Structures are given as structure tokens and as C-alpha cells.
Amino acid sequence: MTEPWMIAGAWLAAGLTIFLFSFLYRDNPFFKIAEHLYLGAGMGWWFQVYMFNIWKPKVWEPLMAHQWGVIIPAVLGLSLVTQFIPKISWLSRYGFTFLMGYGAGLAVPAGLSTDFMNQIAGTIRPFSALASMTPFAIFNSLLIALGVVCVLFYFFFSVEHKGSVKKVSNVGIYFLMVYFGAAFGNTVMARFSLLYGRFDDLASFSSRGSFYATQIILAVMVLYFLVTGFTKKPQQGEEEAH
């Protein structure tokens, strides 16, 4: 790809980015176009990845080499698509059950070992090394154990929660709240990082090398909103409607 193509790319990317952001001000046709392009482009990308990474090398080429074994999974796979044809949609069950049986069979023992046994072991193991632990570490290990039990109790539905039982489950809620708080704080950071990523790209498209793509497109969008803002009165409540 040559230099003019790269500049065109910068304009295109800056344009699409700003179109999507323009939704924050108000819904508009540019946003809608970009949004629909996104749906199609995502599918298109996936389609070509599947085509060149799996369908061609794993199905087509073996068939051409007369390795007939791949017919079975290919037919099972194609059976999934019959879902859209009501009359023979039951065929898709063959594919689905094949996928689900395998997935479920793998998940059961792995779930028991990873999320059940290992978690119990992780909670109690620190207590086998009590002698070498600082008081603070012992306190932390106890706190984890206590927290786990209380949280589990909060989610225990077989007894009525009242009296001292309720107190235990209340303690559990506070552990959950700390976890949710941590999740909230981290989510803020994650979302800002993504926005930073876009702004960083926009900043690079605003350079002279890209012929000020960002600035010009931004100016055009502002102009568009000014013009449409004057020509048609926004409906009541529309500003809330994003």
C-alpha cells in the first residue's frame, strides 16, 4: 500500500471514529452509517478469517486430497445451518448435541477441580505454614476464609436468614461490596484506556502528514450539527435519548 493509501486510511479511520463519537451529542445519520458498517465489517473480517484459516485448510484441502474423514464434522457443522429452515431444523440438533456433549463433558471435571477443590485448598493451605507466617499474613488468611464462608452463606438459600444467621450473611455482603468496588474502580480505568486509545489515534491523524484529517472532519461534524440544529427543532426529550 502506497503513501496516498495511508493518508486515505487516516481520513477514513478518523471519519468513522468521529461519526461514532458524534452519537454522544445526538443521534444522526453518520453515526447510523458507521454503526451498520461496523456490524458488516466485523462479520466480514470473521468470515475471511474462518475461510482462510479453517474452511479452506481444514475442510476443502483435505477433501481435495481425498481424506474423506472430514466429511463427518463438515456435515455436522452444516447441519447447524438448517436451523433457519423450519421444516428440517431438527437436523441442526445433530450438530448442537455434538458440540454440547463434548463441551459439557470437558467442563464437569475441570469445573470441580479448578473452581471447587482448588478453591477450598487455596483457602486452607496457608494454615499448614502457620509457623513461618507473620501475624498480618495469618490475619489475612483468616480474613479470606471468614469472607468466603460469609459470602457463601449470603448465597445459601436453604435456611431463613434471621437472627445471628442474618448477621453472618450481612458480613458476607460487605466482602462482596469490596469486590464490586474494586471492579468498579478497575472498570473506570479500563474504559478510559479504550478512550485514550481512540484519542491517541485521532491525535496521530491530526498531523500534517494526514492532512489534518481529525480537525477537518470534526469541524464538518460541528457544522452539520449547527445547521441541523437551526433547521429542525429537536423533539422533546431527545437530548436524553442517547
Added chain:
Amino acid sequence: MIKKSSLCLILCLASAGALHAAGKSAKAAQAAVPAINGFSASDMPYDAGGAALLRWPVNAADTETTVYTVYASSSDGAGWVRIDEFPSSANTGKGIDLPFWAWDGSAAEHAYKAELGNFFPGAAEGTVLRFKVASSDKGRVTAESLPAEAAVSGNWFRLDRLNNLLLLVLVMVVFFWAVSHAKRKGLFIRRIAGLDAIDEAIGRATEMGKPIYYVPGIGSMSSISTIASAFILGEVSKKVAQYDSFIKIPHYDPIVMTVAKEVVKQSYMEAGRPDSYREDLNFFVSQDQFSYAASVDGMIAREKPAACFFMGYFMAESLLLAEVGATSGAIQIAGTDVEHQLPFFFTACDYTLIGEELYAAGAYLSKEPMLMSALKVQDFGKLVVMVSVLLGIVLLALGTKLHWDSFTQVILNLFKAY
């Protein structure tokens, strides 16, 4: 490329020749060095094949610089291949990572698991191989064992995973017990706080003459949260019908919508108000996450409903929905099992069903045997964890305090996943 690979081949051949020579010289030297007595080789138990277990006693005379070298050869008398080399302090009987019910190793012996896949790639199931081990000190061979033979093969059972299997059997037993009981006489589930608010919310909507929004999220009918949500919807719409209020259910997934239509219709029938039921209570919005959220947001902002329910599977749109509901002054009741979306619901909504509470709410309201029994098994699992954690801590702390090392090992092994 071709050149490179042929070069590799030559190098390989050369080194094989060298090894062969080394084997011969080792044989010559054998007479001179003392023997390692009690060396034995066997198939590595509980594995998929391709590994052997070698055992020999620890030599008290070994120093820090003593190194053991393990050799193997195919039984047809080909040369010895060097498998591994390790210091004398390594690979004792304690080092084999197997639980107490499958392995009894002591620190007084060496136990080495020889992985042979890369050395004898062509070896078939049950191939007999010969092994020997030699100790050396600073490059000088100090002792060598007599060769021992073992057939290497795959085994039929992972005895080390017995604890996992027993747990699985236990879960299955409890599950089938719960299923049969739930069908026959129902099982007890405690009251769930957030559910009391449903009446309050619907009552308020009736007073104000404003609609109620029930948002079932973006999950498909296969996710547990959506299933639970459908049951809660049944209960909510029944009350709505009784109070003669008005409910709106925007949808993301067409299949969920067809299910929800059935559910709501049924509820209106049960409430004795089939005349009030309309097909357009459930309506399809969009199958794109953000368009869905934006459209629902728009509706909530315009109509200012008295109450909003967000029950089911939610991703990033939780943020958008809960915010607009909160600013429009609606009573909001939310529930989802997507943990990282819960903080947004929790801060912006009046009541939030956290994780499993959503499932429990579905089971509590519907008394559906399948939901009930799953919940019971989950409760049983939690009980197992609570008891084992509490007991485990006490026993481990006690065991450590009193230096019952094998006792603490037993407890740790029980919960270890192999």
C-alpha cells in the same frame, strides 16, 4: 532448508554414534565402579503412557556435588540414551506429585519419572525399555546400577483423580435426589429481600398511572440468568395484570421474545385479565447491543416509567440503562449474574439481586422443579465448602502446631486437584 535438515540429520547420527561409543565405554568402566543396589524400573502408574518410574535408595555418601544421570535404551540392545541429569538432592520419593492414596514415597529413596516421548518417539504401547542410572561427582563416575527393564504403557484409571471422581458422584447423587424431591413435594427456599420491592414498585406504578419497564437483557434463552428472568417476568406481569397497571418489555433476542410472550400471556390469564393482554407488550428493539441500549434509554427518558426492572444477562449496557432510569426517577430493581456489571446496578438501583440471588428469585417465584433442584445442589456445594473450610483450618492449624506432618499432608491431598 533441505541443506539445513540434512545437516541436522548428520549431526543427529553423529551424536547417536557418540552415545553408542559412550555406552560401550561405560560398560567397560562398569567393573571398576561400585553398583547402585536396589535400582528398579516400572511403568509410570496412572498416566497416558510414555513415561517410566525409576526408584533406587538414597545414598548417604552422596555429597552436594553428586549428580545422577539417567539412561534408557530400547531392549534390542541399541546404545544408551541419556535422559536426564540432576543433583542428588533432587527427585526423592517425596517429589512425586501424587496423593497419599496413590503413592507412598519416602525421602529415603530416589523416585524419578522418566518422560520418554521425545527420546523414543516410535515406541508403541507396551514397548519394553531398559534403564540404568549412574552417579558421578565432578565428572567422575562414582557408581552405576545394573540395567532394569520395564514395559511402558498407558493405564486405565487416574487413581490420583479419585477425589475428583468421588466428588462428582456425590454431586450427581444429590442432584438426582433434589430433582425427584422437587417434583414430588417442593423444597424450601428462603425469602429474597429484593422481591418484596416488586409489589411496592407495581403499586406505585398503578398510583401514578405510569408504565413499568421490564428489560430482560441481552442473553439468549440458553443462559441461566435469562431463564430465571423469564420466570420473574411471569410473576411481575401477573401482579401487573392484577393491579391493572401497564408493562412494557423491550427485547434484544427474538427467541427470548417468543418465550416472554407466552409467559406474559399465561400470567394475564392466571390473573383473570386475558382481556387486558396485548401482543405488543413484548416488542423487539434491536439485536445490536448499543442500539438496543440507546433505544430503550430513549423510551425510558421519554415515558418516565414508575418502575424499571433489569433482570437477566447484561453487559456494558447495564451502565446506560441504570443511569437513565435513575435520573428519570423510577424505582429500579435489577438482577444479573454478570459480576462486573453488578457495581453499576448496585449504585444506581434501589434493589439489586446479586448473582445467584437472581436464580433463586426465579426458583422462589416459579417453584419450577428444575430451577429448584439446581439451586439445591448449589446450596449443597456451598455447604461442603463451608464445612471443609472451617474444619480444614482447625485441623490444619492443629496438625501444624503438633507437627503431625503426615496428617496435614492427608488433608491437603484431599482437596488438591491432580
Added chain:
Amino acid sequence: MKFIKKHIPLLIVLVVGVLTLASYYVPNKYSVDYLELMNKWENIVSAFAFLLGLISLFYSHYNKIKRKTDGWGYSLFVYVGFLAMVVPALMNGGRQMVDGQVTSLGWSFRYIYNALSATMFAVLAFYIVSTAYRSFRIKSAQAFVLFVAAFILILGKVPLGQIIWDSVLGWTHTGIDQVIEWIMSVPAVAGKRGIMIGIAIGAVVTSLKIIFGIERQYMGRD
């Protein structure tokens, strides 16, 4: 017919499920051979599952165009976007780079898909600030605890926050990064582990239901 429509699929899920489950406990050669065959087949079958999403997207937008529903014109852009990826891919055989040069496929990825996909999610950053302002209510002791944990994390993850913490609470000789470390490795672990164990058992039960044909919603209606 019921046998072909219903019983064979249920038999497939049972046999495949039980054998796969057993392979965890049975290490020998037959078990490995079975798993290898399944792995290769599952890989191919799953690749076709992608078509489901593709067809339903195309179908729903085709319908919009056909019925000329509101805003049907936008639906055309779904196909434009699709072709913008697939045509370059066909031209270049799915390669994004040839001899150190970006191909038209690589170009499409960089300037169309990348820009669109990344921006869709970046928009959320704006909503999170407005949520913080308009609906983050510290209305109970629980919400207060949530707020404190969130506050510490938001503050402590950036250097400026660390400077502020040190100037206000420097006398405690505890850095905010240590506090975060503690939150993440003690109370948050307890909270998450509690949630996780219940969910894990739930997933195990659901999987068992699928294997034994008790749960069959995914199979669609009869």
C-alpha cells in the same frame, strides 16, 4: 421419525458427553485417541457455527431492505462493510502482509474494522463519567463500602493519585499501592471466591443436565 429427530441427538449428547467426561479419569491410549478425534472434529463443527450469526445478520437486514422499513438504507451499509473486508481478503488470499508491504486486507483491518470496533467500546468511557455523576448514590453503608474501595482503586491506579495520597496520608507510611494490593488479594478474593464456587457448581449441574438430556432448551422446540 421421533427416533431420528429426538432420540439420536439425545444419544449423541449422552455418548459424547460421557466419553469426554470419562477421558478425564482414563488416561490410556484409547482415551487419548478418542479425544484427538473429537478435538479435530469439534474444531471444524464450531467453525460452521459462525455461519449462524452471519446468516441471521444478513437475513434481518435483507428483510429491512425488502420491506423498506424505517432507516432501511442504513442496512445497505452492513453489506458494504462486509464486502470491504471480504473482497480484499479474496484478492490477497487472506494475507495482510506480502513482502513487508501491507495488503489491501491489512489496510481494511487497520482503517475500517479497527477504528469502528475500538470506538464502539470507547464510547462507554463517556457514559461511565456521567453515571458517576448522575447515578452513583452512596445511599447505604454497603454502598459506602463499595465507594471506598472504588475510590482507592481509581485514585491509586494513576501516579497523580499516588502523589495526592502520599501528601495527605504519607504519615501512615503505607503507600496506596499497598492498600490496593491488600484489597485485591484479601477481601476481593473472598468476595469473588464465594461467588465463583456457587456458580461453578451451577455450571457443573447444568453440564450434567445437558449430558443426561434433562436440559434440552438449546435443541429448540419440537
Added chain:
Amino acid sequence: MKEKLEKFFKIDRRWIFLLLAVVLFVPILKPLGLPNKTISRDTQNAFNYLDKLPAGSFVLFSLDYDPSTRPELQPQAIAAIRHAFKKNLRVAVVTYIAGSTGLIQQIFEKLPAEYGKVNGTDYAIFPYMANATAVMTQMASDFYGIYDKDQDGRDAKSLPVMKGVKTYKDMAMVVNITGTSMLDFWVAYVGDKYKVPVVGGVTAISQPGYGPYLQTGQLKGLIGGMKGAAEYESLVKEPGKGTSGIDALNLAHLLVLGLILTSNIILLVIRYL
């Protein structure tokens, strides 16, 4: 007073949007110069684990993120791969998210040349595969059963970088950088089941959720979000997008805290005054 406050509280949220845009965009044009200083324990552990591997060890990178989480995860991946190249480890890249194939290409466009690494000899990139759990399970018995060719269609088995590698037993560790729940799969279906050390890199959103796996040692280390990327970059001494990103986030983070506090104080005042 009360009415004024109420009006201020009900401000059009687009003003808040604008405020954020300014607070985040300005530091990109004019960096504050406040780089990340602290290193979290989990990132340090991840770094140490990779660092102590002997040269020539084989490391499997599973890069499973698409452009939607790229700003957080691409810097992590680049820093970790730089580290591996610096330590002369053998690198193989696999992926189970179709959107990431393009991003992987971008990483390996320039990076290997900086360290004089050659495709096929020092590293290999494998094509996208569907059904991650099936492929993960397959790699436990025969890597080439599923990856018979690399991304360029070369026979995988004969690549010099793959010499002596057939199953997980021959791999020193797995590094999974992902914006999905793929890391859970790596832990449950590979790490625990086949005893392979797994190190993760995840978005900040999912980071707190991996605390239990870190405590038990099911995960050997974790790089979390852009902060984690910045930390890893400073550990390998190659500042990149993570480092500059953290600098830009400074003000925005304070803005959020300010907004939460302001609105809650306003509400208190409205209610009690």
C-alpha cells in the same frame, strides 16, 4: 440556593462528556510527565516467571483480544513478547479470537527485526482456530494434530522453532493475553489439568476476578489493564503505549472521583438544608 444546586445537578450530561474529552485529550497533546512508578505484585510475578526461564525455552502466547480492547492489551502483549525475545526464548503465537489475527500481524511487523528474530526459526505464528477448548485439549497430546501448518502455510513440525515441541510437557509456560474469559479456559483446561504454568494478561475490568486463581497459584502472575502494561514496560525497560497511556489517564481518574463526590454532596445539601 437549593434550586440553583438542583439545576446544577440536572445539568445536561453532554457537558460532562465534553469535560472528559478535554481532560483526556489535552494530556495526549501535552503529556503531564507523571509516569507510572509502582509495580504491582502480580505483574512482578509474571515478569519474574518469564525472566527466570532459561534461554531457548518454548513459550506459547495465546493472544485473544480484538480491537475493542486493544489499547489495554496490545501494549501488554508487546511488552511480554519483547521480554521473551530479549531472553532469547522461543515464541509461538496462537489465537482463538478471529479479530486478533490482524493485531498479531501488527505486533510482528516490526518487533522481531529489532531483536534480529526470524519467523520460523525464533518464533512462529499459527492461524486462528475455532473451539478453543478442543484445541487446548488437543495440544496436550499432539500440537501438530491441529496446527499442521503455520500462518504462512509452512509445515509446522519442520519449523526450527518447534524442534522438540509436541505437547505441553515441552513448553515452559503459556502466556494468555485476553479481553474475554479465555484465561479461565487456560487455567481450567490446561493449567490445572496438564500442570502447565499459566500467566495472564487481562483488561482491568476482569482483573479483580482473578484474585482467587492468583492466591492459589493456579495463575503464576497477572498483568492487569493499562497499568499492568505500563508496569511490564518499565520492567523490561521499553516504555511504550502503556506508559504514555497511564500518564494521560491521570486527570480523567481524578475527574471521576470529583464527580462522584460533587453529586453526592449536592444531594446531601439538597436533602438536609
